[in-house]
Amino acid sequence: MSKHKFSIVLALCFLVLLFVIRADWGWYILLFLGFIGITSWGSFDIRLNYFLKAYSNNPNENDKRIALTFDDGPHEMTDKVLDLLLQYNAKGTFFCIGTQIEKHPDILQRIVSEGHTVGNHTYSHSKSFGFFSTNEVEQEITQTNTLLENKIQKKSLLFRPPFGVTNPNVAKAIAKTGHSVIGWNIRSLDTVIEDESQILERIKKRIQSGGIILLHDTSLKTVNVLEQLLLFLQSENYQMITVDELLNISAYEN
Ligand SMILES: [Zn+2]
CATH class of the missing domain: 3.20.20.370 (Glycoside hydrolase/deacetylase)
Structure with a gap:
């Protein structure tokens, strides 16, 4: 599994958790921004091997x-x-x-x-x-x-x-x-x-x-x-x- 796929699974787990504990909407935004941030970082730093092995x-x-x-x-x-x-x-x-x-x-x-x-x-x-x-x-x-x-x-x-x-x-x-x-x-x-x-x-x-x-x-x-x-x-x-x-x-x- 690539790091990207792992991040998606992790983000979905957090999403379910936030839903279960009836978290404030601010936490959803934080999760969304965090996911976007990590994905962008993974796109631009080839050394992270985020989407593929390089x-x-x-x-x-x-x-x-x-x-x-x-x-x-x-x-x-x-x-x-x-x-x-x-x-x-x-x-x-x-x-x-x-x-x-x-x-x-x-x-x-x-x-x-x-x-x-x-x-x-x-x-x-x-x-x-x-x-x-x-x-x-x-x-x-x-x-x-x-x-x-x-x-x-x-x-x-x-x-x-x-x-x-x-x-x-x-x-x-x-x-x-x-x-x-x-x-x-x-x-x-x-x-x-x-x-x-x-x-x-x-x-x-x-x-x-x-x-x-x-x-x-x-x-x-x-x-x-x-x-x-x-x-x-x-x-x-x-x-x-x-x-x-x-x-x-x-x-x-x-
Ligand atoms: Zn070039």
Whole structure:
């Protein structure tokens, strides 16, 4: 049973209890607001595993191994990211958007040929993703999987929802497509924070073995942060590997 279903059962039990003890109407409102609050929190924090199981890190990792993940490409900036990864002998995981794959198929090829992993990050990366029906979510995923299959001849098994949003519809769609959902436990906020050193410090503070770092290969700012981050990880003797290797799961269908 998912945490969401458990919450529904719990809320219904409280509802019956309030009815039995003839509670004041204010308690019903409190119960309602509490349920809405917990559900919203569960939607926006993928680490809670509220609606579905998502991998946010590998808590059993004993070696100094960490996964760098890059969302929203392939993009003009991806080449600079790939140059840095090559320079520091690091491997990364790229969660690609379908419309971006159509714009930069050559960059996608480079990502794969240099030994990095590619995952599915929907076709349109719509801001309304959280309101999509199960069918719409499924279509977003299969459309990008078909694109990936055509371009790199691999059937992707890794999925990261846009904005890390999960809900019952995303959970149902994932159950159909069979993807592993990949979250993160180290959020760089590289699309929110302007100051590069602030982003770097934020990541450095949270570095730990088995961690999954969320970055975006869409700005020069992130490229600059990445260079400093790779220097730091190298000096700390970290090995930068793909998420599938870190989590010991398959990135592609055989
Ligand atoms: Zn994204």
